[in-house]
Amino acid sequence: xxxxxxxxxxxxxxxxxxxxxxxxxxxxxxxxxxxxxxxxxxxxxxxxxxxxxxxxxxxxxxxxxxxxxxxxxxxxxxxxxxxxxxxxxxxxxxxxxxxxxxxxxxxxxxxxxxxxxxxxxxxxxxxxxxxxxxxxxxxxxxx
Numbered sequence: 015x016x017x018x019x020x021x022x023x024x025x026x027x028x029x030x031x032x033x034x035x036x037x038x039x040x041x042x043x044x045x046x047x048x049x050x051x052x053x054x055x056x057x058x059x060x061x062x063x064x065x066x067x068x069x070x071x072x073x074x075x076x077x078x079x080x081x082x083x084x085x086x087x088x089x090x091x092x093x094x095x096x097x098x099x100x101x102x103x104x105x106x107x108x109x110x111x112x113x114x115x116x117x118x119x120x121x122x123x124x125x126x127x128x129x130x131x132x133x134x135x136x137x138x139x140x141x142x143x144x145x146x147x148x149x150x151x152x153x154x155x156x157x
Contacts, residue, residue: 020150030144
């Protein structure tokens with residue numbers, strides 16, 4: 015289980031590293047604009063199928079986070095890490111709520127594609143998740 019948690023934490027760390035570095039350097043907006051352009055291009059190519067695909071992406075993301083957090087609570091014994099994990103779970107619940115609400119409004123035609131993402135929340139989530147994964151890896155190596 016420790017090895018699996020290490021692999022998952024390492025993968026998440028790698029995925030968030032580019033965005034994390036941009037945030038820390040104070041230049042996330044260009045990267046976010048590129049992400050938004052790529053998302054818009056993807057959405058155009060998918061057409062009406064995007065609604066189901068977004069739904070599955072959100073479900074898969076929630077499932078992966080539940081598995082990750084379950085592994086953390088199963089493997090990590092450090093009380094401070096468990097408190098941080100609980101805090102991050104709360105942030106992610108809010109994050110998923112915001113994302114789900116934004117996509118619902120988008121599919122209802124109430125907002126434009128550029129308004130889907132709350133970039134402040136995306137940055138907060140990315141920084142916290144990156145930091146958490148880094149601390150999990152430290153805990154596994156030196157814990």
